[in-house]
Amino acid sequence: MEKGLSITTEFTSGLQILFNNIKKHKVLLPETEEPWTLGLLLFWIKDNLLVDKDKCDLFMKGNTVRPGIIVAINDQDWELLGDLKYKIKNNDNITFISTLHGG
């Protein structure tokens, strides 16, 4: 049995509109059988934080984030950390940055 984890998720650059216009969410991930990975977190966010489930395709595509969304874990590119397979640790700060807007 794995212990629950306390982490911060942040949605920026327009993504916050999918989350009640709130950028920073401090969340408690419940105890689970298997360790929390970023891949599992995405589904947890979809089920627990995403307001309008119809707009899920603006956040996810298949089992990962929609292309064009950048993920930073504690200010590091998730591509360096094994992306979906990254094992989440207590107090992690996970930021989702949209690039899909004008500039």
Place this chain on the structure above:
Amino acid sequence: MPVLCSAKCGKNAVLKRPKTGDTLCKECFYWAFELEIHSTITNGKLFKKGDVVAIAASGGKDSTVLAQVLKILNDRYNYELKLVLLSIDEGITGYRDDSLKTVQENKDEYQMPLKILSYEELYGWSMDKIVAEVGRKNNCTFCGVFRRQALDRGAMLLNVNCIATGHNADDIAETVLMNILRGDVARLQRCVNIITITEGTIPRCKPLKYTYEKEIVMYAYFKKLNYFSTECIFAPNAYRGYARTFLKDLERLKPSSIMDIIHSGETMCIKKNVKLPDIGVCTKCGFVSSQDICKACMLLEGLNRGLPKLGIGKSSKAHKALASLPDPKLLHF
């Protein structure tokens, strides 16, 4: 296990570059990012010493990063440029008014003069008013056509030598795709040029032409640059949206897709027997146009006559419609 910076500086990497696959630490990333833009500027001969350069500033990520990087490079490599910010206020309540606040902050932070020109003062019509008149179907046509001219007019008022825009590699690849899909051969050729020079207008250049969007966003994120990021409240451009999603899907499969598409655009060559539009000037306003009356004047005439559909669609149809109206020469402007 932390990944080390591939520049061998001994620090831990913070990102993987999509363009090269290199893993870099923050400092080495800033350096590489800025140096590449510097090479783009010098190889493309975008500026001359003493030039006054208007940065087309929307408050979004690209122009905010462009302003920051041009300021850094101007100091670091002695370009001797005078940089000014030029913003267009389309008059979209709840969108542009907010983003212009970001531009104001850029002005203070980078200590560059700022000129804001509004559609209202240039054309007598704000986008809010235009949308009230034409609805939400063709409003993007008005906005796009008016913005292009507005930037030129603003640049002339400021007496600058060139306009630098924040178009990045993803934008250009996307435009190449769109021009192919639409069969717009003239634009297909033009859109990949790093400098576009049309007689009678101020040259435009794209210092971020080879810079990936992901890197622009990461640069802004690490440097904590303040930028505005909201989709325009009117019609997200559906066609462009498809092209963008397609491109992002390709990029995930193969990050070099973006450079490959730009490369295709640059090396494509149009057959000699393909007729390209002749560029002349608008008989009404004197701005560059491939028609007797430019698109902006045509759209404006439609608005002023209460026929907002006049300039939408094929120009030949608009000209016929205009000719059938009483007093077609009397365009109030």
